[in-house]
Amino acid sequence: MIFISVVGISTKGNVEQEELSRLIMDNSHPIVIAVGSAGTGKTLISIATALELQQQKKYKKILFGRNPVQLGEEMGFLPGDIGDKYEPFMGPLYDNLEVIERQSKGKLTVGELRKRIECTPISFLRGRSIDDAILIIDEAQNLDAVTLRTILTRMGKYSKIVLLGSMNQIDDVKQKKKPKCDFQQVVERLQDLSIVGFVELRKSMRSEWCAIIDELLKDMN
Numbered sequence: 001m002i003f004i005s006v007v008g009i010s011t012k013g014n015v016e017q018e019e020l021s022r023l024i025m026d027n028s029h030p031i032v033i034a035v036g037s038a039g040t041g042k043t044l045i046s047i048a049t050a051l052e053l054q055q056q057k058k059y060k061k062i063l064f065g066r067n068p069v070q071l072g073e074e075m076g077f078l079p080g081d082i083g084d085k086y087e088p089f090m091g092p093l094y095d096n097l098e099v100i101e102r103q104s105k106g107k108l109t110v111g112e113l114r115k116r117i118e119c120t121p122i123s124f125l126r127g128r129s130i131d132d133a134i135l136i137i138d139e140a141q142n143l144d145a146v147t148l149r150t151i152l153t154r155m156g157k158y159s160k161i162v163l164l165g166s167m168n169q170i171d172d173v174k175q176k177k178k179p180k181c182d183f184q185q186v187v188e189r190l191q192d193l194s195i196v197g198f199v200e201l202r203k204s205m206r207s208e209w210c211a212i213i214d215e216l217l218k219d220m221n
Contacts, residue, residue: 008103009048016201017045023197024049024134024162030155032162033187036201037215042164043138044096044205047117050134050162051100054116059160061133064093065122067142067172090119092138122147131156140165142172145182152186168215 011018016036023032024046034042050062097113122137137143137151140163148163155161165183175181180188190196 007048007051007100007108008105009044009100011045014041014203014205016199016203017041019199020045020201021049023199024160025053026197028195029197030160030195031152031190031193032160032197032199033190034162034164034199034201035167035187037166037168037204039204040201041205042166042201043092043136044099046136046162046164047093047096048100050136051113051116053134059132059134059158062117063120063130063133063135064090064117064138065120065125065135066090066092066138067122067140067147093117093119122151125154126150128154129156130154130159130161132158134160134162136162136164138164139169139171141167141170141181141183142175143183144172144174145186148182148186 011021017040020032020034020042023029034046036042047062047064050059053059054062094110094114097110097117100113101108101110120135122143135151135154140148143151151163152161163183165187167181167184170176170181172181175183187198191198
């Protein structure tokens with residue numbers, strides 16, 4: 001069992017979450033790929049482990065990005081600067097930070113945790129070199145091959161890239177039309193590389209029905 005002491009998160013009883021945390025902590029895997037259905041804890045465990053490593057001064061920065069794909073009908077133009085436009089898509093991150101706040105029993109607050117994580121629009125990653133940092137990319141199943149290649153080639157010295165995705169939760173229209181989304185194809189090509197750590201999470205932590213419904217409805221567009 002891995003206990004992520006700084007943030008009070010335990011992987012007890014979930015060997016898949018434990019493996020994800022172990023891979024992120026392992027220096028021999030600069031790239032970690034985690035796939036799994038909704039509610040399996042991919043994002044929570046990745047963020048908690050990254051915060052632990054940052055606290056141990058093994059990485060200076062934590063970067064978090066996700067593709068701003070809207071579910072259902074498009075909302076249209078969003079007012080404000082780039083930070084304002086990107087803010088609504090960071091809800092899943094903030095939800096997980098609230099979990100960490102509760103588990104830390106008052107030692108950490110969402111406000112403090114948000115200061116330790118840099119939210120970065122994926123479209124702004126081109127040209128950057130990620131050094132001494134952990135880059136977590138959520139909802140990677142909505143990204144195309146060019147974007148995924150750009151992300152994976154940002155890796156600099158002492159860095160780690162964590163790609164999280166669910167093959168059952170594709171919202172991007174172009175990726176939905178493909179027999180295999182680009183993320184799945186990238187996973188298949190990279191899975192056997194020694195520098196890549198791969199884990200599939202199956203156990204839903206959200207509710208007993210979450211995984212069942214996700215599986216039954218995955219083929220409906």
